[in-house]
Amino acid sequence: MLIQPIDYFLVVWFVLVAASTAYVAYDQFRNNPEPAVMKWGFVLVTLYTGPLGLLVYVLADKEPRPGEHEAFIKPLWKQGIGSTIHCVAGDATGIIVAAAVTALLGLPMWIDLIVEYIAGFAFGLFIFQALFMKSMMGGTYWQNVRKSFLPEFISMNFMMAGMAPVMGFLMMGRDMRAMDPLELLFWGVMSLGVIVGFATAYPANIWLVQQRLKHGLMTERKEESAARENVRKAAKPHEQKRTTHARHQAAAKENEHKGHMMASDVTGPQLAAVAGISVLALALGMAAPANWVNLTLSARDVAGAMMPPGMIMDRDTPAAAMLDMSAVHPRLITADYGLDARGDSELKPLIDGDTKVFNLETSVVRWTILPGVTVDAYAFNGQVPGPRLQMTEGDKVRINVTNKLPESTSVHWHGLILPNEMDGPAEITQKPIEPGETYRYEFTVRQSGTYFYHSHDHVDRQQALGLYGALVIDQDKPDVSLTADYEYVIMLQEWLKREGLTYPAMPMDGGQPNYFTINGRSYPSTDTVQMRVGETVKVRFIGSSNGFIHPMHIHGGPFVVVARDGMTLPLSGRFEADTINVGPGQRYDVIWKALKPGKWLIHCHIGHHTTNNNVETEGGGGLMMILNVTS
Numbered sequence: 001m002l003i004q005p006i007d008y009f010l011v012v013w014f015v016l017v018a019a020s021t022a023y024v025a026y027d028q029f030r031n032n033p034e035p036a037v038m039k040w041g042f043v044l045v046t047l048y049t050g051p052l053g054l055l056v057y058v059l060a061d062k063e064p065r066p067g068e069h070e071a072f073i074k075p076l077w078k079q080g081i082g083s084t085i086h087c088v089a090g091d092a093t094g095i096i097v098a099a100a101v102t103a104l105l106g107l108p109m110w111i112d113l114i115v116e117y118i119a120g121f122a123f124g125l126f127i128f129q130a131l132f133m134k135s136m137m138g139g140t141y142w143q144n145v146r147k148s149f150l151p152e153f154i155s156m157n158f159m160m161a162g163m164a165p166v167m168g169f170l171m172m173g174r175d176m177r178a179m180d181p182l183e184l185l186f187w188g189v190m191s192l193g194v195i196v197g198f199a200t201a202y203p204a205n206i207w208l209v210q211q212r213l214k215h216g217l218m219t220e221r222k223e224e225s226a227a228r229e230n231v232r233k234a235a236k237p238h239e240q241k242r243t244t245h246a247r248h249q250a251a252a253k254e255n256e257h258k259g260h261m262m263a264s265d266v267t268g269p270q271l272a273a274v275a276g277i278s279v280l281a282l283a284l285g286m287a288a289p290a291n292w293v294n295l296t297l298s299a300r301d302v303a304g305a306m307m308p309p310g311m312i313m314d315r316d317t318p319a320a321a322m323l324d325m326s327a328v329h330p331r332l333i334t335a336d337y338g339l340d341a342r343g344d345s346e347l348k349p350l351i352d353g354d355t356k357v358f359n360l361e362t363s364v365v366r367w368t369i370l371p372g373v374t375v376d377a378y379a380f381n382g383q384v385p386g387p388r389l390q391m392t393e394g395d396k397v398r399i400n401v402t403n404k405l406p407e408s409t410s411v412h413w414h415g416l417i418l419p420n421e422m423d424g425p426a427e428i429t430q431k432p433i434e435p436g437e438t439y440r441y442e443f444t445v446r447q448s449g450t451y452f453y454h455s456h457d458h459v460d461r462q463q464a465l466g467l468y469g470a471l472v473i474d475q476d477k478p479d480v481s482l483t484a485d486y487e488y489v490i491m492l493q494e495w496l497k498r499e500g501l502t503y504p505a506m507p508m509d510g511g512q513p514n515y516f517t518i519n520g521r522s523y524p525s526t527d528t529v530q531m532r533v534g535e536t537v538k539v540r541f542i543g544s545s546n547g548f549i550h551p552m553h554i555h556g557g558p559f560v561v562v563a564r565d566g567m568t569l570p571l572s573g574r575f576e577a578d579t580i581n582v583g584p585g586q587r588y589d590v591i592w593k594a595l596k597p598g599k600w601l602i603h604c605h606i607g608h609h610t611t612n613n614n615v616e617t618e619g620g621g622g623l624m625m626i627l628n629v630t631s
């Protein structure tokens with residue numbers, strides 16, 4: 001799914017990869033006079049490195065004009081390229097296949113890296129290197145395996161020394177879609193890994209070619225092949241090898257070859273030193289990432305999670321912590337709502353005998369908080385906040401909660417006195433409601449006042465993504481001292497939206513919010529309450545926010561606090577104030593009287609909470625709304 005700029009870049013990249021590979025394959029098999037194994041080597045490497053493979057091919061191997069291949073490929077740097085190509089073609093193929101398989105099997109990253117090394121080495125040695133050597137040098141397959149073991153070992157070590165850290169850091173980085181072979185990003189990381197691996201293996205390959213421990217580029221003319229074919233038909237097997245080899249010598253313009261051996265004057269200490277350094281480089285490349293990223297996790301553990309910028313993720317961050325803070329994946333969105341949709345709409349109950357029945361359903365939606373600004377949210381009945389449940393003291397109620405989220409959930413009826421098994425905490429009083437399941441909550445309402453309901457499973461994630469709603473319970477005998485001309489419920493929430501993705505806001509590194517909503521809207525898209533001088537409004541503040549306290553302030557004169565946490569304050573306990581701290585879970589009912597005409601604000605008194613992504617629009621943002629009083 002194309003959800004980030006990198007995804008579009010990767011589409012372009014892989015189109016270029018396809019075009020580059022097609023060109024190299026066409027030119028190799030049509031125009032290039034070189035051995036078939038080398039042709040395949042270039043095709044595979046271009047498949048992994050795209051335009052860079054094409055560049056290397058054109059600069060080092062593509063015959064510039066007919067008959068010039070022999071002279072063109074002679075410089076040592078080009079011979080080094082040839083040697084690196086057949087190392088990388090084999091090793092990278094083994095590594096990439098192993099990486100895809102281990103990811104799909106759900107093995108931890110550190111095992112992935114070891115399996116990839118073994119697979120890359122085996123594929124390089126047994127398939128590419130030994131076969132390549134055999135076709136060039138003759139001899140039995142196993143003689144060639146033995147001969148190519150050390151050069152292949154050195155080259156593979158240096159390649160993996162470059163490729164392993166690229167895979168370790170990027171796959172376990174902020175965008176862990178890179179762990180999933182079904183995502184384009186996985187293949188992008190593989191491409192980059194091969195490019196870096198090529199670069200780190202190249203110097204060693206120059207040395208190996210120079211020491212005649214590995215072959216570089218070669219020329220094999222068609223006429224020669226035809227001649228060889230004729231000779232093969234005529235000659236006995238033993239003679240045929242010698243003749244073929246003699247022709248090979250001529251083609252490569254190498255005079256020092258003797259029998260099946262390449263004459264190398266490399267010394268034991270030289271070879272041991274280079275092999276030793278290659279082992280050191282390999283160990284560093286494989287182990288170093290484990291200092292910073294958690295290589296004990298598998299692709300299955302992190303499930304392609306995308307993490308917020310600034311989250312501290314280190315070698316001991318558990319997968320559950322990552323999933324908890326990860327973005328809502330846009331592919332999970334089932335509905336898209338504009339500014340015409342409203343949260344906190346009253347849900348009319350169905351009547352079943354003496355019971356009021358409310359049906360709630362959770363799902364992932366895209367919700368508009370400001371013109372042009374959306375968040376990806378968890379919603380009850382497609383609303384943020386969820387629908388308002390209006391009840392009366394003494395009601396028997398049944399609430400069916402159906403879970404259409406990608407994860408389990410449960411619902412807690414905050415502040416209500418009810419049977420323990422109806423209280424909602426997942427794993428404590430009930431089994432979590434798994435995706436697709438429905439749980440039936442049933443109780444009789446014994447209280448009255450302002451309450452709310454919210455998720456009680458992975459609360460820090462789910463409530464911070466919008467899973468809450470108001471529960472307003474009327475008294476069976478209304479108390480006139482609690483009534484006002486108007487009523488308005490205010491539910492507070494913080495959001496973290498960055499680079500097109502929504503993360504649950506939390507008071508921790510990487511989790512700090514940059515948008516704030518009253519009833520699912522940021523100012524200036526919040527409601528305005530219209531009233532006249534002398535009229536009163538009862539504001540029910542609900543601390544539906546998850547980790548942030550909001551000192552809520554009303555301009556234009558004090559309000560009277562008449563209830564706290566659903567409980568009516570006795571007349572002697574009521575008090576006047578103009579700011580009240582609404583902490584998570586708290587509710588305050590306040591009655592404000594319009595004394596003078598004008599636009600009077602209700603807003604949070606933390607300045608940052610009245611901005612939208614740190615920007616003020618029309619005098620503010622976020623947790624701000626207007627009481628518009630006319631005379």
Ligand SMILES: [Cu+2]
Pocket residue numbers: 549550551604605606609623
């Ligand atoms: Cu605030």
